[in-house]
Amino acid sequence: MKVKIVDVAKEANVSVATVSRVVNNIPLVNEETKERVLEAIKKTGYKPNAIARSLKIQRTNTLGIMIPDISNPLYTEMARGVEDICGIYNYNIILSNTDFSPDKEKESLDVLIEKQCDGIIYIGKDLTDEFQEILKNAPSEIVLGNVMDERGDLSSVLIDNESAAYDLAKRAIEKGHKNFALFTDRDGGFTSDKILKGVKKALNEADLSLDEELIIPGNINVKGGYAMMNKLLDSGKDVDIAMTMNDQVALGAIRAAEERGVKVPDDLAVTGFNDYWLSEWVNPEITTVKLPMYDIGAIAARMLIKMCEADEKESKTITCPYEIVERQSM
Amino acid sequence: MKVKIVDVAKEANVSVATVSRVVNNIPLVNEETKERVLEAIKKTGYKPNAIARSLKIQRTNTLGIMIPDISNPLYTEMARGVEDICGIYNYNIILSNTDFSPDKEKESLDVLIEKQCDGIIYIGKDLTDEFQEILKNAPSEIVLGNVMDERGDLSSVLIDNESAAYDLAKRAIEKGHKNFALFTDRDGGFTSDKILKGVKKALNEADLSLDEELIIPGNINVKGGYAMMNKLLDSGKDVDIAMTMNDQVALGAIRAAEERGVKVPDDLAVTGFNDYWLSEWVNPEITTVKLPMYDIGAIAARMLIKMCEADEKESKTITCPYEIVERQSM
C-alpha cells in the first residue's frame, strides 16, 4: 500500500497539516517538529502525490507539447529546448505527436487540456483557421513554436523564413546564378510558402524570374530530395541552382545529381535550409541557413511558463535570428 | 471559470452521477436523458478533469519515459516507438531527459513517481547497482529499454550487442581483415563493453588478437569519430579496419581518413553500428548493423502497458533481432 501524508503524520505524532507544511517548506513550523517529520518521511518512504496536490492547488506544473514527429530532426531540437527550460523551472512535459494530422491535433489538444496542462506549446508547420480558433478558446495558455498566427493574436516564436530565403537567394544571385529551381513541400504549409515568397522577391529585384515549371513539389526528406532532383534533371531545362527547403532534401538531391554525373556545385549548385549537424560532414558540405531550432523551443517554453505564472496575458511574437552559412554546395 | 461536472448536471437537470455515467459510457442510462446530457456537455463546453479522475480511480493512464537525450538520434527513435504504442492504448507520456547524469536520473524518477505514472520506461546506456535497487523498489511498473539488468530481474527489452559485434567482426575477418582497431565510448557503459567483448571473441576464434593500444576511446558522435581516427592514424600502426560503436562516429572517422588521403574502404575499412538513415546517403555508404530502436521502444511500451493493466507481475526480458547491413565502407 502506498504511504500517504496521514501515515507520516501518525508516525511523527502531528497533524497532516504540519506534515504538509514541512513538505512544502512553509515556515512557521518548529524546528524540532520539522526534524521529527523529516525523520518520519524518511522512515516511511513517503512521496507526495502530485495528482492530489494538483487537484487542490489547481496547477499541475506541466506543459503540453504538440509536435508533428519527435523523431524528425526538424523538431527534435525544439523539443530539447523546451525540455531544458522546463527542467530549470520545475515543469514537466507531456508529449504528443500529431503527425501533421488535423484530427490527431484536435485529439491531442483535448487530452492535454483534460490533463490540466498549465500551458501548451503548439509546434507544426501550419495553422488552419479552424485550429487557430480552437486554440484561442483553450483554457490553457498557448504559445506557438515556429508557426505564425497570421490573422490572430496567439503568442508565437518564429523565424523570418521569408527573409532567410530572400537572403540566401540574393547570395546565389550575387554568385552569378540565374536559372533557379525550387524544391517545395508537396503538402504546402507556412514555411514552404514563405520560402517561395522570399526567393521570388530576390529574383524580382534582380529582374530575374522563376520558371513556374521549376517549382518542384515533393516530400521533405532525403528520398524526396532524390526524387525531385531526378525530376528536375529529367526536365532537361537549363538550371544553375536548386534551392531546397531542408538539408536532408539537399542531401538527397546532391546524391541524385552526382549519380547522373552532374557535379555539385560546379555543374549545379544546391542549397539546404535549416542547418543540420550532418551538413558539414558530407561531401560536398551543404550551404544552408542555420535556424536556431533549439532556441525557438527554449524561448517558447520560457515565455509560456511566464504566462502561466504571472497572469501576463498580453500576447507577443518573438522572431529569432538566422544565419546564412556558406559551405561547398553553393 | 472552468465548467465542471456539476455545471453540466444542473444544465441537464440530472445528478452528477448520471453525467459521469454518460461521460464514461456506462450503460444503464436512459437514451433520452443521455441525449440531454450530451446536449448539456456541448452547450457548456465541458471537458472532464483528468486529474480529479485519476485521483479517484487511482490510475493516470500515463507512462513516464526516462531518456538520456531526446535530441540524440540514438534515442529519438525509441521514444517514437513508445509514443506510437501509447497512442494506440490511450496512454500519455511524460518525458524526462537525464543526460546520463545519475543525479538527474534520481530526480526524474522521483518526479515521475510523484506524478503517479502507471509505468516507467528507463532508457540509458548503463544501469548502476544503486539505481537498479532504486528502480526495483519503485511503486510504478518498470521496463528497461536497451539496458540489461545483469544481476536483477527487472523487465527489459534489448539487443544482443555482443552477438551483433561478433557477427560483424566475423564478417570482417572473412573479408580478410586482420588488424583491427576499435573506437569505444570514453565513458564506458553496457553497449561499449558488449561490443568489445563480441569483437574479441570473433578475433580469438580466428586466432587473431586485438592490439590493446588500438582500442581507442572517445566521444560517441561525429567529432569524436573524427578525433579517434586521427589518433589512430597518428599512431602509425598497421591497421586494416576500424570498427566504431555508432554510425555517426563512423562518418566522422571516414571524413578524417579521407582528409589524410586514406581511401575508405580500399586502404582502410570502417564500420558503423546502429544504422542511421543517413548512412546510405553518404559516400561511401556505411556498413553497419541495423538495430531496431523503434521496435525496442514499441515493445517496451506494450510490455509496460500490459504490466499496468493485468497485474501480470512476472518480469521478462525480450531480445530483439539485428541485421548486418553491408554497404561500401567495408
Add this chain to the structure above:
DNA sequence: ATATTTCATGTAAATGTTATCATTCAAAAC
C-alpha cells in the same frame, strides 16, 4: 494581574471525479 500579541499546531472544508448504495417508479408476476 490582565490584555494582547505571536507562534505553533490542529480541524475541517474544498478540489472534481467515480462508484457504492439507496431510492423511486413502473411494469410484471402472483
Add this chain to the structure above:
DNA sequence: GTTTTGAATGATAACATTTACATGAAATAT
C-alpha cells in the same frame, strides 16, 4: 390488489492533498 422485479437515477463517501480558520500556549505589553 399486493408483491416482486428491474431499470433509471440520486446522494454521498471516498481519493490525497492544501489552506483558511480556530485554538492554545507562551511571551510581551499594559
